[in-house]
Amino acid sequence: MWFDLSFDVLSNIFSFLSPDSLARASSVCHHWHTCVQLHSLPSTSHYHLPWFLALPTRNRSLSCYVQNPVTANWHVLSLDFLPDPPRPVTTIGNLLLLRPTNSTLLRLGLCNPFTRKFKYLPILNIARTNPAVGLVVSPAQHSMFPDFRVYVAGGLSEVPCGGATYERTLEMYDSRHDKWQIMGPMPVEFAVRLTVWTPNESVYTNGVLYWMTSARAYSVMGLDIRLSTWRELSVPMADRLEFAALMQRNGRLTLVGGGTCVGGACVWELNENEGEGDWWLIEKVPIEMGLKLLGGRAKWESTKCVGSDGVICLYREIGSGMIMWRDGGGSKWEWIWVDGCCLVHNVAIKGLLLHPTLALSCMLN
Template structure:
C-alpha cells in the first residue's frame, strides 16, 4: 500500500514525523528518500515535537557544532565544514539558523541548515553598518510553494558619515526571503538607534506584530518595533535594577522575560495587554542549585527559547535547565539535561557556546528561494 501512495500524499505523511523517524524513512528506498527530502515541515506541525538545542563554539574551534536530541536525550556532533568561517549564530527561523560573519566588522548575514548541509549568504545590506540589532519575523511557507518565508530586520549600528567619520544609523532595513533583497523601510529616532547599537545583543523576539529587543543600559529595559505603523517604544521590566541576567524569549507566541538575581531565584514573566508583566513561574529551587553549582548568582547564565521550550545554559559541558511543553499532557514541565561531555564514548572538550533552539527540517526545498 505504501509504495502505491501518491507522491504528494506520502510527502505530507512524512511531514508529521519527528526528525529521527524522518531520517530513517529516507534510508528505506530511493522513492521514500525523494518524498522525505521534499517534506517541508510547517512550524505549526513541527511544534508537536520538542525542539532541538544546537550549540556553536563562541570562538573558532574547528568545524563542528553539537546538537541535543530531546526525544532520545542524546548529543550528536555535526560537521559544519560547508559553512565559511568564522560565523556566529543569531537565532533560528523556520528550522534554519541565521548567522552573522565574524570576520567582518560590518554586518553580513547567512542562512544555514546544519542537518541538510545547506548554506546561503544573504545579499549585502543597502547601508554598510557595524553592530546593529537584528530582528526576525517568521511567516511560514511561501504562498508559492513549500518554501519557508521569513523577514530579517536590521536597526541601528554605526555607519560611515561624510569625511570619514561615523554616526549612528537611523535607517531601518528589511530582508524578505521570498524576493531575496534588502529594502529600506523607514527611519527611527536617533536615541533608539544609539540604544540598539550600544546596549542591545543581536537576539530578538517577534510577537503579535512587534519585534522586541532587551537593552541593558544602567538597568534592563525592552525596546519594541511595531512593524505595521513603523513605530518604536520602550518599557521597563520587573526588578530591572536587580537582575543579574535577563533574556527575552517567545513562549506560545507571547513575549516572555527570564531573569535572575544574586543569591535568589530565576523568575519568568509574560507580557500582557497594556505592557503589563505577569509572573508565570520560576526555576525550581533544586534545579537552580544544580545549575549554579558553587556560584551564588545568575550572571553567567544564557537563555534561549522558542514556542515549545525555554532553555537556560552556560557552556557545552554544563547541564541545562529546560522548561518544556508536553503536548500530549497539555502542560509545561521543568527538566534537567546533562551537558555534552562525551559522544559515543569519546570525550568532548568543554568550551563556551552560543545555543539556539530549533525544530529540525530535513527538506532540501528549504533553500528553493535561491
C-alpha cells in the first residue's frame, strides 16, 4: 500500500517527520528514497524547531557539530566534501552561506551539510577583503529554497599604485540571475565602519538591512534597500554592553546584549513608529541561567547569540551549554537550558540555526 502512494501524498506525510526520522524513512526503499531526494517536500519549519549547527572558529577543521532539538542529541557532521575549511556567514533557507578561510579576498559558496553538496557563487566584480555581508531572502514561504540577494558593502580593495583603500561601493548578488552587479556608491564613513567593526551578521526587516558595529560603543548601521540610503541607529546602554547581536523576532528588529554593568543579558525591540526609532526593553535572561552560562565568570564579553524562526540562542563554547528563548505557542515565549556537546570541550564556535533537508536543491546543481 505504501509503495503505491503518489509522491504528493507521500511527501505530505514525510513533511511531518523530523529530519532524522526522514533520513531513516529514505533508507526504507527506493521509492521512499526517491521521494525524499527529488520531490519538493513542504517546509518542515512549520512543525519542527531548527537545529543548532556549531562550526569551530579556531582550528578550522572540516567538521561541525549539530544538535537535534527533538532528541537533544549532538552529532558530528563531516565537512570533508568542501574544498577548504569554511567560515560560516549565515543560513539561506536550508543551506549554509560560507566563505573559505584560506583567502583574504571574499569568495562565497553555498552548501547543504546533510546532502554533502557545495557550489561557489560567481566571483565579485570588485575584489574585496573583509567587507560586510548582508542577506535578503524572498518572502515566499512555500519554497524550501527561496530566491535571495546577497549584499556586500565596503571592504578593502587594492589600488593601482600599491596598497589598499576602503571600497566605497555596494555590490549585490541575485540568485535568480546568478551574477553580481554594482549597486552604487556608499558613504566612506559607513564603508570604514562596516569593514573594521562589523562581524558580518546582518538582519533584514521592513525593507532595511542592518549590521551591528562595535567601534568604541555599539551602534547599528542600516541600509534602506529601496531608497539606497544609509542611516545609523543608537544602541541602548551602548557603552556598557560587553556583547550585542541583532536578529529578527515577530517582524521586528531585535537586539540581544548584556554585561555586568547592565545586570545580565537583555532583549530589546525597535519601535520604528517613533521618529528615528526607539528601543523597548521586552525581556531579561533569567539570572540563574545567566550564571550557569557564564560558568562562574563575571564577564559576558565572549557570549554570542543567534536567532531564527521563533528561537533565540545565547552560547559560548560548544561544551558549556546554551540558553534558548523560544516561541511556546501564541504570544508566549519560554526560557530553557540546553546542555552542551559532550563530544568536545572548550572549543570556540560560530553557531547557526537551520532546518535540515535531504531534498536536492537546484541552487547546488
